[in-house]
Amino acid sequence: MKDQSNRLVKADPFYSMCKDFNAFHAKVYFENNRGVKKMLHYMGRRLSQLIPVLLGMTFIVFMLIRAIPGNPAQVILGQQATKEAVEALNASLGLDKPWYTQYFSYLGGIFQGDLGVSLRTKLPVSEEIFPYLAATAELALFAMIIAVIVGVNAGIISAWFQNSWFDYVAMVVALIGVSVPVFWLGLMEQWAFSNQLGWFPTSGRENVRDPITAITHFYLLDTLIQGRFDQFTEVIKRLVLPGMALATIPMAIIARMTRSSMLEVMRSDYVRTARAKGQKMFIVVYKHALKNAVIPVLTVIGLQTGLLLGGAILTETIFSWPGIGRYIYDAIGFRDYPVIQSGILVIAFIFIMINLIVDLLYTVIDPRIKYK
Amino acid sequence: MKKKKFWTLGVMLILVLSTILAACGGSDTKDTGSKDTSSGGDKASGGPKTLVYGRGTDSTALDPATVTEGESFKVTVNIYETLINFGEKDVTLQPGLAKSWEPSADGLTYTMQLEEGVKFHDGTNFNAEAVVKNFERWKAGADKFPYYSSQFTVGGKQVIESITADGDYKVIFKLSQPQATFLKNLAMSPFAIASPAAFEKDDDSLKDHPVGTGPFKFVEWKRNDSITIEKNPDYRIADLPKLDKVIFRSIPENSTRFNELTNGDVDIVDGLSPSDKASIESNTDLQLIERPSMNVGYLGLTVTRPPFDNVKVRQAVNYAIDKQTLVDAFFEGLGETAKNPMPPLVAGYNDDIKGYEYDPEKAKALLAEAGYDGKEIELWAMPVPRPYMPDGQKIAEAIQKNLADVGMKSKIVSFEWATYLEKAEKGDADAFLLGWTGDNGDADNFLYTLLDGDNIGSNNYTFYDNKDLHKILVAAQTEMDEDKRNALYKQAQEIISKDAPWVPIAHSTPILAANTKVTNYIAHPTGSDRLEAVDMK
Numbered sequence: 001m002k003d004q005s006n007r008l009v010k011a012d013p014f015y016s017m018c019k020d021f022n023a024f025h026a027k028v029y030f031e032n033n034r035g036v037k038k039m040l041h042y043m044g045r046r047l048s049q050l051i052p053v054l055l056g057m058t059f060i061v062f063m064l065i066r067a068i069p070g071n072p073a074q075v076i077l078g079q080q081a082t083k084e085a086v087e088a089l090n091a092s093l094g095l096d097k098p099w100y101t102q103y104f105s106y107l108g109g110i111f112q113g114d115l116g117v118s119l120r121t122k123l124p125v126s127e128e129i130f131p132y133l134a135a136t137a138e139l140a141l142f143a144m145i146i147a148v149i150v151g152v153n154a155g156i157i158s159a160w161f162q163n164s165w166f167d168y169v170a171m172v173v174a175l176i177g178v179s180v181p182v183f184w185l186g187l188m189e190q191w192a193f194s195n196q197l198g199w200f201p202t203s204g205r206e207n208v209r210d211p212i213t214a215i216t217h218f219y220l221l222d223t224l225i226q227g228r229f230d231q232f233t234e235v236i237k238r239l240v241l242p243g244m245a246l247a248t249i250p251m252a253i254i255a256r257m258t259r260s261s262m263l264e265v266m267r268s269d270y271v272r273t274a275r276a277k278g279q280k281m282f283i284v285v286y287k288h289a290l291k292n293a294v295i296p297v298l299t300v301i302g303l304q305t306g307l308l309l310g311g312a313i314l315t316e317t318i319f320s321w322p323g324i325g326r327y328i329y330d331a332i333g334f335r336d337y338p339v340i341q342s343g344i345l346v347i348a349f350i351f352i353m354i355n356l357i358v359d360l361l362y363t364v365i366d367p368r369i370k371y372k
Numbered sequence: 373m374k375k376k377k378f379w380t381l382g383v384m385l386i387l388v389l390s391t392i393l394a395a396c397g398g399s400d401t402k403d404t405g406s407k408d409t410s411s412g413g414d415k416a417s418g419g420p421k422t423l424v425y426g427r428g429t430d431s432t433a434l435d436p437a438t439v440t441e442g443e444s445f446k447v448t449v450n451i452y453e454t455l456i457n458f459g460e461k462d463v464t465l466q467p468g469l470a471k472s473w474e475p476s477a478d479g480l481t482y483t484m485q486l487e488e489g490v491k492f493h494d495g496t497n498f499n500a501e502a503v504v505k506n507f508e509r510w511k512a513g514a515d516k517f518p519y520y521s522s523q524f525t526v527g528g529k530q531v532i533e534s535i536t537a538d539g540d541y542k543v544i545f546k547l548s549q550p551q552a553t554f555l556k557n558l559a560m561s562p563f564a565i566a567s568p569a570a571f572e573k574d575d576d577s578l579k580d581h582p583v584g585t586g587p588f589k590f591v592e593w594k595r596n597d598s599i600t601i602e603k604n605p606d607y608r609i610a611d612l613p614k615l616d617k618v619i620f621r622s623i624p625e626n627s628t629r630f631n632e633l634t635n636g637d638v639d640i641v642d643g644l645s646p647s648d649k650a651s652i653e654s655n656t657d658l659q660l661i662e663r664p665s666m667n668v669g670y671l672g673l674t675v676t677r678p679p680f681d682n683v684k685v686r687q688a689v690n691y692a693i694d695k696q697t698l699v700d701a702f703f704e705g706l707g708e709t710a711k712n713p714m715p716p717l718v719a720g721y722n723d724d725i726k727g728y729e730y731d732p733e734k735a736k737a738l739l740a741e742a743g744y745d746g747k748e749i750e751l752w753a754m755p756v757p758r759p760y761m762p763d764g765q766k767i768a769e770a771i772q773k774n775l776a777d778v779g780m781k782s783k784i785v786s787f788e789w790a791t792y793l794e795k796a797e798k799g800d801a802d803a804f805l806l807g808w809t810g811d812n813g814d815a816d817n818f819l820y821t822l823l824d825g826d827n828i829g830s831n832n833y834t835f836y837d838n839k840d841l842h843k844i845l846v847a848a849q850t851e852m853d854e855d856k857r858n859a860l861y862k863q864a865q866e867i868i869s870k871d872a873p874w875v876p877i878a879h880s881t882p883i884l885a886a887n888t889k890v891t892n893y894i895a896h897p898t899g900s901d902r903l904e905a906v907d908m909k
Contacts, residue, residue: 121432131594204637
């Protein structure tokens with residue numbers, strides 16, 4: 001029975017769709033899983049590919065931020081600064097050296113794990129960046145959990161009851177979800193749920209009158225470690241509004257992707273077979289169909305998580321969230337070159353890692369997928 | 373079973389992600405000055421008095437000598453003290469850590485008597501030696517201490533030749549040349565006295581662990597989020613400060629900041645736009661606090677670029693712009709029209725100058741006289757709101773209309789802020805909107821800094837260079853007689869008004885809004901408010 005279904009899937013249009021999604025990263029073919037060794041090999045290869053990608057990126061970012069006008073020394077010293085002071089600071093920051101000297105000394109630092117020192121705050125970027133990263137990660141993951149739970153289920157139900165009122169409503173909402181500007185949504189949420197109803201705090205990660213002692217900088221963890229359940233609830237409350245604002249777009253994209261992917265699979269023969277067997281519809285949808293439909297959805301989830309980690313500037317601004325997006329954005333205003341360079345490098349690294357993890361998850365979800 | 377596996381996978385993904393994030397952030401999770409703050413849970417009612425202050429941006433560093441931006445001074449002015457203070461709501465000179473001061477007749481020596489029995493927050497003693505060490509530190513690092521080099525350097529020469537301690541509580545400054553603004557400079561926030569024990573151990577430590585003698589002690593800084601300071605029980609003035617704790621929160625979005633205030637999560641907010649005035653006044657829980665104006669917003673006309681190389685064209689533009697309408701429409705009445713490059717609060721302001729009244733006909737006649745060819749000009753609009761220019765884009769549009777009415781076509785352009793400043797500084801703009809907030813309340817800080825030939829390439833963005841004006845401004849820098857000095861500045865303003873390198877637009881009144889629980893809050897013209905007398909009902 002199983003063999004037959006594999007053969008059927010191979011001919012299914014969804015299979016080729018899957019293949020398109022994954023062809024770039026992984027070769028999909030049918031064979032039994034030969035174990036961890038191949039996977040490690042694949043991982044090693046992917047990680048080694050990472051180096052040229054990141055190198056190229058550091059170069060592009062390095063050149064781009066130097067192409068925009070604006071002198072860090074001038075910005076740091078302010079409008080009052082004398083010419084002499086600006087030149088002296090340029091020299092002490094090493095900004096008077098030729099670009100290639102600056103680039104290679106930056107690169108040399110990175111290989112030693114040194115992300116540079118912020119021109120503005122004079123703190124090492126590697127030290128400064130972590131609390132921001134944690135703040136953004138906590139928010140992004142919270143948002144993704146909302147987006148995945150709601151998005152995947154909405155997509156499944158829409159596909160299950162295709163052309164029903166639920167399908168129409170869900171897809172219209174999803175369309176609105178991808179098009180609504182986040183800043184507008186954020187402000188509306190604040191007005192409705194904070195100003196009018198008073199359910200949630202307006203902004204910020206914590207109640208500043210009752211500050212959280214940071215250990216890991218993931219406040220949900222920190223409050224649990226310290227056994228402060230009152231603070232834990234406060235942190236959750238403060239995650240809800242920005243989390244919802246941030247989840248809207250990925251939620252809509254996931255819902256639409258799940259729906260179309262599910263529709264493909266639902267039309268396939270093995271699903272019809274399962275139904276003919278007399279299997280309950282719920283089992284057919286959630287057990288048989290979802291499993292084959294989830295791969296492209298997983299790809300989208302990976303990409304969206306990566307995007308949220310780097311691109312939450314608007315949400316972070318509206319909700320006064322001390323995250324990495326605002327950190328880098330502010331650094332651009334101050335022409336804080338090391339922060340911009342290293343901040344983007346870290347985000348790119350995370351983005352690539354998330355996609356690698358997603359690729360690896362394919363095999364877990366679908367044992368027929370193997371990596372070469 | 374398989375469904376369960378799917379969800380297990382989801383949870384795994386999240387766990388793996390957080391591990392990676394934790395790993396790549398560096399093993400070092402050293403905190404930015406976090407101490408045990410378990411005293412939390414206090415509400416204003418009955419318990420400790422906590423003031424939460426909402427503002428747009430975080431501080432850069434809490435070592436005031438190393439920074440130039442106001443958001444840092446807002447905090448440091450409450451942690452450190454200067455030798456001389458500004459008045460409560462003006463820029464008169466009042467005793468600070470120095471009880472009294474005595475200039476010599478030639479203006480080259482100042483003797484200061486210091487407060488006794490004052491301690492730094494780290495327990496070390498404040499005395500003459502500590503003052504000397506602070507000044508020696510600043511003198512040694514021109515690129516590290518920007519304000520020191522800009523305020524105490526004249527003509528490339530350091531003004532303070534030496535500073536010595538005479539006994540424990542007397543310091544003597546010897547200057548290389550008289551400097552009229554010397555005492556006013558000493559009252560500026562960057563020249564606050566820090567604990568030598570702290571900076572001698574590690575010169576960079578003050579920027580995130582400030583140690584001063586002020587009414588509040590540093591507690592914690594969560595970057596881009598909040599800075600907490602608490603009452604210094606050993607403050608040198610009895611019964612002060614009134615508050616137990618002050619928390620400065622960064623809330624970048626204007627409407628969020630205002631929402632937080634109306635919800636009661638913060639007690640006071642600044643950086644509001646004039647258009648918020650109505651909603652503050654209509655809310656009975658809120659009070660409006662006006663900051664005395666010490667700024668000027670202007671339209672600069674680059675005198676090296678045609679058509680503004682012709683003084684008649686510049687005068688014509690001055691006649692063409694309807695300042696009163698601009699102030700009414702975009703400052704909501706929170707400000708007054710400007711006729712001089714400095715606000716009336718500053719000593720030496722020339723009120724006899726008539727300025728250019730709105731007169732389009734006169735403007736047209738002057739343009740015709742100048743032989744203006746009708747060439748389109750670029751009108752630069754500031755991309756960011758500033759107290760002196762709440763909405764650059766809209767003000768530029770109104771000016772564009774004013775100019776079109778007298779036959780001058782203009783195109784509005786804008787750049788990202790740092791780019792805007794750099795390009796304007798290089799003289800790339802025909803006409804540009806900009807402004808200035810005074811540092812020490814002195815005329816020199818407006819006229820010399822913004823309009824003298826010496827400052828072309830730094831703050832004189834119009835490239836205006838008048839030799840007669842230069843002579844007057846330089847003479848005023850060393851003139852120790854207050855009346856004679858003011859007379860010089862009045863003369864300078866006449867020359868500037870005639871040459872018209874600017875269209876001075878307005879002196880705005882920045883506003884703050886506070887909960888009515890907050891009492892005795894006095895906003896200072898420099899933008900750095902001292903909070904020791906502030907209380908909560």
